[in-house]
Amino acid sequence: AKPEKQEDAVSVAWRSPGVPGEGGEGGVRRASKWSRRLSWSPRPPRNATRKWLPELGGVCGPPSDVEPLPFETLPDARRRARVEEGPRKKKKKNRPKGMRRRLLSTFTLPVGCAPLVRRRTRRDADDDDAPIVGECDLATCLPNLFVVGVSKAGTTTLFEALVAHPRVVAMFSEPFTHGETHVFTDPRSDRESAMRALKRTTPMSRDFLRRAAPGTPWRLDEANDGPLYVLEYTPHYIVLPAVRRRVCGALAIGGVDCGDAKFAFMLRDPARRALSQWIMKTHMRVPRYNDPRSFDEAVAFGMERATNYARCWDVAANETSNLDDLRLEKNRRTVATLAQRCAPKRFEPNLFQAYVLKSAYYYQLLPWLAPLDAPTKSAAVVVLEHFVDDPTEFIRLLAFLGLTPSVFDDIHALVSARHNPARDGGLNTLTPAQKLTLDDFFRPYNRKLDTLVAPLLGRAATGYPT
Ligand SMILES: Nc1ncnc2c1ncn2[C@@H]1O[C@H](COP(=O)(O)OS(=O)(=O)O)[C@@H](OP(=O)(O)O)[C@H]1O
Structure with a gap:
């Protein structure tokens, strides 16, 4: 039999799994180099498992042959351990002694970012034995820009306009929501919110995190073409004032002052x-x-x-x-x-x-x-x-964001x-x-x-x- 045509890692990673009964595959949208990996709004199959969530191989490009860099994540080791390991600290087996200390020594991620992980993309995300089609280093950062409301006021248009900017990246969205994220909607502890936010945040590849200037919180990448903002978009937040506290609590766990975050309201x-x-x-x-x-x-x-x-x-x-x-x-x-x-x-x-x-x-x-x-x-x-009537209004918003x-x-x-x-x-x-x-x-x-x-x-x- 003729072997199946091998697809390259990028096209596999950028293809949404599709929704049964809704035309199978879809969701490939190509834009700029940054927005390409973000504007892809995945819709999970109805029987989706956790493994379905971000299919990340294409994010980093081909695996690098450079040795993994040491990294530093959050400002102090205790905070970092809390975000990394959650409430129960399991003893890690088979970790060579001293490895962590060596990794922490020189590389500093922006404040609010979770550790780099080496992630493998398999041809079939649900099958552990499927061939590996990509491998890369990733990290995630907490959101620092929030579109808070109001629903039905054109927030989707605002969201689309913002994420079209190469220095704004969106988090992975809830299905069927035009990009809404709802990370902080249900009552939950600050820690849980932070973890959930980190999990859903767009992965940052090591290549540009490496260029981030240490000690500049929220400046995710000071280089010319990297993202400055991770955008959380949930228009319903405006009627849930408790969400503000959760957002700030989650940012605090990431070592970030809530005063450095930006909140946009559309009326x-x-x-x-x-x-x-x-x-x-x-x-x-x-x-x-x-x-x-x-x-x-x-x-x-x-x-x-x-x-x-x-x-x-x-x-x-x-x-x-x-x-x-x-x-x-x-x-x-x-x-x-x-x-x-x-x-x-x-x-x-x-x-x-x-x-x-x-x-x-x-x-x-x-x-x-x-x-x-x-x-x-x-x-x-x-x-x-x-x-809508006056494009300088959007320019004003960009100026507010320093974009x-x-x-x-x-x-x-x-x-x-x-x-x-x-x-x-x-x-x-x-x-x-x-x-x-x-x-x-x-x-x-x-x-x-x-x-x-x-x-x-x-x-x-x-x-x-x-
Ligand atoms: N550019 C522009 N011009 C005129 N109207 C616009 C524009 N962008 C969005 N809209 C209208 O905004 C409504 C959708 O708002 P949201 O995206 O905030 O809805 S949601 O809360 O995210 O579901 C929805 O309003 P209705 O059509 O009246 O329902 C959109 O038509």
Whole structure:
């Protein structure tokens, strides 16, 4: 019989396993040298095992014949051991004595990065006896850039635009999510979050980690073409203020100050965002998650809920409508307390189907912005309408991140690409009466929002009805 044609390691590694019943293989997308290994958004087969997860052979290219370099990972040995080995320290067998000490001696990975590992890629990832088609050294780094929300505000477009930049790399995403990662979503300990984040972070090959300047946290690679940011993208985080604490805890385990991380928030006209979310929740993949209510029913219910929510906040937080006030310790404490006290109690209808409440952006932003010591350094707010109409808006965001826009030939095409449009194909639009009702409802919240975010917007106001 004719032997099967041998495929090279790179093409094997860049082919997604495909989804049974959905056309088999797919998912190969080629872009720049950096984004190629990242924009590939893998969808696991339904019977996926852990072994399916990142197929990494292509990341590093052909195996190097250079001797493995010694490496240093996290700033002190105890922290490093905690991240490396987790809570239970198993005694490692057959490790030559002194090897670890020798490895730690000279090479320094950027702070927040997990150790280099030598990884082998087999032709069949699930078969331990399959031939090896690639071998390389890898390390992973914790995320340092977070797109935190808001859902249905064009965050997928923002995400795609950011990861198109050669110095931004994305983490491996959840299936069926257009790149969302959800690393910190469920309640979990800081350590577990850190481990999960590390596991899911894009692998960094030793070649460019080696060039990273020691002692420059988050500067993942100071060389001209390496990544500076590892991007975590989960738009639902904005309504889960506890996530901020978990993120910062995980970064602390990696030896990183949360103040060095960047948080980006995208907003959209509140009424239009509410409709977009309702459309999504009436076209769910799993039918039982579909919201049976009409938009008007959901809005009437939502306005009542959102009013109560706002009232709960306003009782104590009236003095906190601008960033300077927020910095006062007393106001910080108030915001932290209210974020817990006022959070909707029943999750599903109150958050996943909270079309109106989620558009009252002011209250969701407060707990994310209050703890920031230098809000203009750590947070940027982008309005979808500005982002789409005015390409300089994206350039402003890149400047906030210290990234150069000159790598893009056509920024307009990048920002105006309409990713993740309504699942009904955009058939539903707001009637003038619906738009007016919702605009009137949001006016007081929008006024507070403008005061709060003006310094992070790069302009005086969001432009939403006030
Ligand atoms: N460039 C551009 N111009 C106009 N509209 C745009 C653009 N990019 C994204 N969108 C609209 O944003 C909606 C999707 O938002 P998200 O990607 O944040 O959704 S999600 O939370 O990630 O599911 C979705 O809105 P609807 O179509 O109204 O549902 C997208 O059409």
